[in-house]
Amino acid sequence: MRRLTAINFINQFFWAVIAITLPLYLLQKNINVEEIGLILSLIPLTMVFSRTLLAMVSDVLGTRIFFMMQGVFQALSAGTYAISSIPLHFGIGKTFEGISYSFFWAVDRTAIFRTAKKRGIEAAKMTSVRMVAGGIGFLFGGYIAYLFSFEAVYLFLVLLGLLTFILAAMRHDNEANHDEKIAQTLELDKKHLLFWEAAFVLGFAVVYDSVFLGFLLPVFMDISLNLDYAIIGLGMAIYFAGLGIGSYIAAKVELVEKRLLPFQLLMIPLLALLPYSGGFFIPLLFLVGLGSGIVFAMYEEVVAEITKDDRNLSTSVALLNLPGKIMEFFILASAGFILVLLGNEALFALCALLLLVYIIFTHKILKKLAVA
DSSP: OHHHHHHHHHHHHHHHHHHHHHHHHHHHTTOOHHHHHHHHTHHHHHHHHHHHHHHHHHHHHOSHHHHHHHHHHHHHHHHHHHHOOSHHHHHHHHHHHHHHHHHHHHHHHHHHHTTOSSHHHHHHHHHHHHHHHHHHHHHHHHHHHHHTOHHHHHHHHHHHHHHHHHHHHHSOOOOOOTTSOGGGSOOGGGOOHHHHHHHHHHHHHHHHHHHIIIIIHHHIIIIISOOOHHHHHHHHHHHHHHHHHHHHHHHHTTTOHHHHHHHHHHHHHHHHHGGGOGGGHHHHHHHHHHHHHHHHHHHHHHHHHHTTTOSOHHHHHHHHHHHHHHHHHHHHHHHHHHHHHHOHHHHHHHHHHHHHHHHHHHHHHHHHHHHO
16 A cells, blocks of 8 residues: 555646646747647546546556556656647647556556545545645645756656656556456446436536646636746645645545535635635635545545445446546636636636536435435
């Protein structure tokens, strides 16, 4: 579990550094926000086509080779960013990055669930680890870009990708099922209606996370608040500190949803008010992060409960995330155009609406799972 925790930490650190630096780097390269949204949307598009296929294969071959390949594509994507100058080059880097996440997410929850006694709680604890890693990644990305250059940041990430490869190669793999046939792992006909309902609802949280963190927040702090890169990194790290604390609190109360629901709902108006908050922006951002941490802990609880009787865990988890990735592609590709036409306020309102829909319907799904 220690090597798995380290791989999770590196993956989230890597994601956070890219999430803060790449939109800012693209702005520095005079690429407009509409094109930035289109470039960023290549990750969900790539994962739509690659994650489910890789998950099917992993249910047969095990997880170690997938974590190793994650490291390879992390290094490839970071190296591509370091030498890119036009949208096409950045698009290639985003495709490599999307493939790296496909390898990681195809097997990560499977590896956690098969070593945990209380699957939802352990997944929520791992979420806390990733939140800490993300916060450090935001700080690192912002300060290194501020002190040195974006290229220096990406060259460091190449080394991290190679470290992931080494850690994965050293990890013992007991999740292989060589007697399973790849064609049998989908079992689409056996997925019940509640499974697909949960898959659709979970997608709203996926889209919120991608649009808010991966696009809106760094662009807003750069263009509208005119903050330097180091302060942008600090702001996003503070948000992630809230995420980590929220996930930890949710795990400590053993994901009892009725205790956590009021805190999730409270963050909706706070999120919509962020662009109007002025000098209270950072404290409000922390509170939004706190609520989001609880939201994503409950996300892990739904995934754990809905897949608890499934033999092919990797495939089931991938299918749960498929609707969200499709939604994420279309909305993220449109985000730059929405920002230009309607302003930042419209995107903040959209993020609040996405979370509200997710929270309401997740509450209903958990009630159904409790009596199932």
